Amino acid sequence: MKELIHANPDLLITVVGIGGCGCNTVNMLYENNLASSVNLIAINTDLAALNSLQVENKILIGEDLTKGYGAGSNPDVGLKAAQESEGLLLNAIKGSDIIIITAGFGGGTGTGASPLVARIARELNINCLAIVTLPFESEGELRMDFALQGIAEIKAPIHAYITLSNDLLLKGLGESVGLFSAFNQSNEVLKNLLVSLVQMLTETGYVNVDKNDFSSILSYEGESILGVGKADSEELAYEALDQALNNPLVSIANIDTAKGIIFQLFCKSEPKLSTYNGLIDHIREKITNKSVLIVPGVTLDPNLSSEIEILIVASGIDSNVDKQINTEASTSIKEDYLDESLTFIDLNEEVDTDIPAITRKLMANRALDINNI
Structure with a gap:
């Protein structure tokens, strides 16, 4: 230890x-x-x-x-x-x-x-x-x-697939963003996701997520999501968790139906037990499936660029679950991902559940644009 x-x-x-x-x-x-x-x-x-x-x-x-x-x-x-x-x-x-x-x-x-x-x-x-x-x-x-x-x-x-949408990123960055800046933002989000995932699997911490844990999570059929959040102090750990749960590229998938979740906490120094337990409780509160398997991991890394970093991997997400329709709802994305907010729109209509949720959302947005002409 x-x-x-x-x-x-x-x-x-x-x-x-x-x-x-x-x-x-x-x-x-x-x-x-x-x-x-x-x-x-x-x-x-x-x-x-x-x-x-x-x-x-x-x-x-x-x-x-x-x-x-x-x-x-x-x-x-x-x-x-x-x-x-x-x-x-x-x-x-x-x-x-x-x-x-x-x-x-x-x-x-x-x-x-x-x-x-x-x-x-x-x-x-x-x-x-x-x-x-x-x-x-x-x-x-x-x-x-x-x-x-x-x-x-x-x-x-x-075993599991995750779809990322550059259009959703563009909506958050605004019309004036430069082409190269937009691609750099997209690459940065993807890089953070992959780096955190690799670090979780290749480095051993106080509470370890191993290959078999990862295999168990990937074994659940359905859509998957991946998110990373960062905070400069332990007091802001819950904001980092919200960032991870609201990844601007993949947050359309409805995590509340997930069957398996990996929660990986990276920290520069020893976190409080109350923070660790509280973060896991916060995740459980969001999940309607009370039998969800949550695999926690904690790694101490004094070389982290921020005080707290959280990685979320969720799988077995059910696309068939009806969601509350709100065409005016917007989701605010923390500035560690984007500088502005993104708006996600649901249409109250039949959907092809073989199409990933994120793609259905883009198609719905396109339909709204056409109807408003």
Whole structure:
């Protein structure tokens, strides 16, 4: 109990970036020195894009099919490229304990190849989590259709998946935000999520969340959410928890129906017992499923950038549960995520529950915009 933190050398986490967006993400993680604790792999059909990365492990898929010139925004080409290089993909991920796939859906390589990588992981009996971003609405309906196709195809082989929306981030940043600033904000949110998740799994603290705990949480079927919150003092710990529970990219998913939750508390110094218990009680108050499994973890890290950091991983979220309709309701997002608030709108209508909640929400927003013209 007197030890602070030590690395877990027996756990191999592989973060696989697929396509342009996914490769940029793993390259960002490399620049943040995560290569020392996880296995980073960049997978693409675009040779020039791969060569521009600092990540050491790079795989060009579909070399005979695409000649290294990309998938041409066609998911079918992305899939065929992955099938051509299936042996390379299998050798790259085998031996991993946990695989995290990150990709942008709506294009060719990420959308087409990610489901095959997930299937390979499933066949190897490796726990696999996918974190995928949805295209901006301005990119057109075809790319959103491709994204929905990719989500439908990855749902079967993946253990859990999380969808992130750049459009929701844009709504919070406002119309005047610069293009690069918007992408940087999106990357920063994604980086914080992945860094905290990797830290939880690779470092051992006073109360530990291990691989089997993570596997148990991922085993619950349904949608998943992932959130991170930070605070500069223990007195603001509840604000950090609210930030984690209201991630601007994924907070549409209704956490109150979750079947499994990981609550990971990172602190610079020893927290009060009352704070620890109070935070867990606060989570339980939000959950209608009283038999929810909550796995807590506490890690002491004197090198944290903030005094308190909280990671929430929730799974088994039921999309079929009716939610209160309020077309004027808005959700305020803490400034650690965004500088402004986001507004989420529900429509009182039948929905296709095979479409992730976050995507249904975007489609509902689009419908409202059309009706108001």
